[in-house]
Amino acid sequence: MHSESAxxxxxxxxxxxxxxxxxxxxxxxxxxxxxxxxxxxxxxxSANGARQAEGLTSVARKFAxxxxxxxxxxxxxxxxxxxxVQALGVDLKEAVELEEGQSSAAVRLVRSLAxxxxxxxxxxxxxxxxxxTLADEDRVDLGPNPRQAKGSVWVLDxxxxxxxxxxxxxxxxxxxx
Amino acid sequence: xxxxxxxxxxxxxxxxLAQAVDKAGQGLVICDGNGxxxxxxxxxxELMNAREGDLLAEKAVEAALGRALxxxxxxEILDLYSPTRHTLEIRAFPLGxxxxxxxxxxxxxxxxxxxxxxxxxxxRRDFVANLSHELKTPLGALSLLAETLDGEEDPxxxxxxxxxxxxxxxxxxxxxxxxxxxxxxxxxxxGELAPVSLLAxxxxxxxxxxxxxxxxxxxxxLAPVAEDIFVMANRRDxxxxxxxxxxxxxxxxxxxxxxxxxxxxxxxxxWISVRDQGVGIPRRDQERIFERFYRVDRARSRWxxxxxxxxxxxxHVAAYHGGEVSVESVEGExxxxxxxxxxxxxESSGE
Numbered sequence: 001m002h003s004e005s006a007x008x009x010x011x012x013x014x015x016x017x018x019x020x021x022x023x024x025x026x027x028x029x030x031x032x033x034x035x036x037x038x039x040x041x042x043x044x045x046s047a048n049g050a051r052q053a054e055g056l057t058s059v060a061r062k063f064a065x066x067x068x069x070x071x072x073x074x075x076x077x078x079x080x081x082x083x084x085v086q087a088l089g090v091d092l093k094e095a096v097e098l099e100e101g102q103s104s105a106a107v108r109l110v111r112s113l114a115x116x117x118x119x120x121x122x123x124x125x126x127x128x129x130x131x132x133t134l135a136d137e138d139r140v141d142l143g144p145n146p147r148q149a150k151g152s153v154w155v156l157d158x159x160x161x162x163x164x165x166x167x168x169x170x171x172x173x174x175x176x177x
Numbered sequence: 178x179x180x181x182x183x184x185x186x187x188x189x190x191x192x193x194l195a196q197a198v199d200k201a202g203q204g205l206v207i208c209d210g211n212g213x214x215x216x217x218x219x220x221x222x223e224l225m226n227a228r229e230g231d232l233l234a235e236k237a238v239e240a241a242l243g244r245a246l247x248x249x250x251x252x253e254i255l256d257l258y259s260p261t262r263h264t265l266e267i268r269a270f271p272l273g274x275x276x277x278x279x280x281x282x283x284x285x286x287x288x289x290x291x292x293x294x295x296x297x298x299x300x301r302r303d304f305v306a307n308l309s310h311e312l313k314t315p316l317g318a319l320s321l322l323a324e325t326l327d328g329e330e331d332p333x334x335x336x337x338x339x340x341x342x343x344x345x346x347x348x349x350x351x352x353x354x355x356x357x358x359x360x361x362x363x364x365x366x367x368g369e370l371a372p373v374s375l376l377a378x379x380x381x382x383x384x385x386x387x388x389x390x391x392x393x394x395x396x397x398x399l400a401p402v403a404e405d406i407f408v409m410a411n412r413r414d415x416x417x418x419x420x421x422x423x424x425x426x427x428x429x430x431x432x433x434x435x436x437x438x439x440x441x442x443x444x445x446x447x448w449i450s451v452r453d454q455g456v457g458i459p460r461r462d463q464e465r466i467f468e469r470f471y472r473v474d475r476a477r478s479r480w481x482x483x484x485x486x487x488x489x490x491x492x493h494v495a496a497y498h499g500g501e502v503s504v505e506s507v508e509g510e511x512x513x514x515x516x517x518x519x520x521x522x523x524e525s526s527g528e
Contacts, residue, residue: 033330040331100334124325125338132318132345137475139310146317148324 019157019164021063022113024130025121028052028151028171030076045079048173052151055172057084059153060119066090070113071121072098080151081121090119098122103129114158124148131166138162204288207272208242210281224265224288233257234265238286241269245284248274254291263292307470308356311485315349348482355486359469362414362493370498372521373412375440375447376405382419383438386427394432397423400439406447407521410498415518418494418502419449421487422514426453428481429512446500446517457508466504467492491516 029049036043045053060066069085071077073094085092096102097109100123110120110130122130127148134140134156140163148154151171156163195216198205204221208214225234237255244251251269256262266289273282319342326338361367383399390397408415419438426436434454441448458466462473470485472478478485488502491514495502498518506512 032328101337124329125334128318128321128325128338128341131321132314133476133479135310135314135317136479141310142313142317142321144313146320148321 019159020115020117022110022116022156022158022163023060023063023066023119024110024127024154024156025056025080025119026124026127026148026150026152027072027074027077027080027121028056030150041073042075044075049076049080049151051173051175052171053080054083054174056080056151056153057087058172058174059169060084061088063117063155064088066117066119068093068116069119069121070095070098070109072096072100072123072126074099074123077121077123081119084119095120098126100125102126106130107133110156111161114156114161114163124150127154134163134166138164140164140166142166143168204286206238206242206286206288207283208246208286209283210246210273212239212243212246214242215283221288224290234267234288237265237267238269238288241267241286242284245269245271245286246281248281263290264295265289266291304469307485311352311470312349315345315352318345319349344482348484351482352484352486355484355490358414358417359486359490359493362490362497365497367411367414367497370409370411372407373410373415374405375408375449375518376402378412378416378419379438379440379449382416382423385420386423390427390436393427393430395427395430396433396435397427398435398437400437402440406440406442408447408498408518409521410518411494414494415498418491418516419451421491422449422451422516425483425487426451426455426512426514428483429453429455429477431455434511442520446519449516449518450513452511452513454511457510458504458506458512459508463504463506467502 027045027049029046029052030043031046033040033043066088067090069081069090069092071081071092071094073096077098078092078094081092084090095109097105098120102122103126106122106126107130113120131140131142131146131148131154135142138158140156147168147170149171153169155167155169157165195218198216199219201218201220204224205216205218206214206221207216221238225238234255234257237253241251241253248271250271251267253267255265255267257265267286269284269286271281271284274280322338322342322345326335326342329335329338379399379402383397386397423436423438430436430453436451436453439450439452441450456474456477458473462471465471466473467488469489472483472485491502495516495518500517500519502514502516504512504514
């Protein structure tokens with residue numbers, strides 16, 4: 001039996017059968033900048049971040065199979081999607097459009113992926129830019145108090161260069177072995 | 178004879194009653210216990226005047242009376258699509274029934290044309306949905322940016338994000354200002370109209386946008402005016418309307434384009450024109466750009482920081498001044514907005 005909230009969601013999905021979810025992931029928790037003396041692009045995930053990265057696989061699995069995983073080339077992003085890439089056996093592509101500080105290039109990339117079942121992992125500032133653009137231009141409803149914790153996922157439903165809905169999944173912690 | 182007087186009195190009362198129900202705003206149809214219509218007031222005759230689509234209304238009223246005669250109240254909404262689209266609300270009640278199983282001795286049907294009410298309800302619903310989205314978006318942006326800023330240590334990123342927070346806050350503030358303006362004007366709280374020098378309003382407005390136009394490399398000029406023109410206006414609202422038109426003209430111009438503001442006198446009115454050589458407005462959108470929150474290009478509007486209310490404000494200002502606003506535009510060539518305002522009489526202009 002369907003739950004009350006599932007019925008309208010299923011009805012909405014069936015009305016837009018050609019739509020495919022795209023998973024927009026904020027990289028998991030990393031070492032603090034002040035604790036890292038090397039190149040910021042090589043700053044790795046913290047132990048907590050590693051557990052979030054494992055947890056991401058359990059959220060993403062619900063929306064699999066994916067045709068590709070796109071990631072900012074920064075190590076903290078690559079490490080966030082690494083367990084998912086291995087567990088689901090998906091190709092990984094590094095995308096400079098998803099680097100920190102990107103805005104319109106990142107929006108263009110995500111729009112070009114609308115309707116493709118992919119994962120895109122990037123940084124907080126880029127996610128804010130993408131979500132606000134989609135709220136403005138595509139009238140996507142982000143809910144009353146949108147969040148984007150590290151290691152969280154926004155599932156964006158869309159097709160043909162635009163998106164119609166967005167749903168937030170907070171980070172899940174899974175113990176690494 | 179007393180009986181005859183009573184009959185006369187009753188007939189006179191009935192005649193008065195029939196006239197009175199003709200004056201009612203809603204259609205009223207009464208039938209006897211056998212379903213035979215014994216009274217149909219003027220609005221009912223008008224609402225169900227046997228035009229082709231209205232046969233459906235006639236049948237619906239008959240059916241409603243039939244149900245009422247069976248002892249039950251009845252209510253329905255009837256959408257008609259021909260000859261014109263309209264919506265009727267039909268309510269029917271039994272008459273002369275004591276509620277204890279006695280057959281009604283008649284029934285009454287009340288018919289209202291609720292088309293306009295429905296249209297206004299739909300406009301209101303759309304407005305509330307749009308408004309809610311427009312208010313939520315900058316607030317959502319602030320929420321997302323705040324979470325990104327939290328714990329951020331890179332000063333460059335902090336500076337960039339802080340600037341975005343400022344931009345979203347200003348956007349929210351502009352939206353609230355425009356909403357308050359629109360709501361004040363729509364509520365009719367516009368104050369007295371007085372003679373206003375158009376030359377002063379136009380000069381001030383053009384000068385207020387001079388820096389913005391220069392930064393964007395757009396030429397902005399006020400066409401020479403041989404003689405000042407005085408109009409009956411609320412100066413603040415008139416300035417706000419002209420400013421909205423000039424602001425739009427600049428925002429939708431390409432670098433090296435030109436915006437020209439001019440005014441002429443014709444038919445007892447002043448006609449203010451704001452012409453640009455910008456991107457233009459597709460024909461299909463020209464009718465709708467004065468609607469609240471209607472945007473031709475949402476991406477461009479996002480970057481230019483428009484609230485989606487500017488042209489709605491212009492339209493309302495023009496309307497309450499007894500003027501109008503219109504647009505002529507060719508895509509890729511530019512747009513010309515023309516707004517008219519009644520001239521002040523010579524006496525009231527104090528000349």
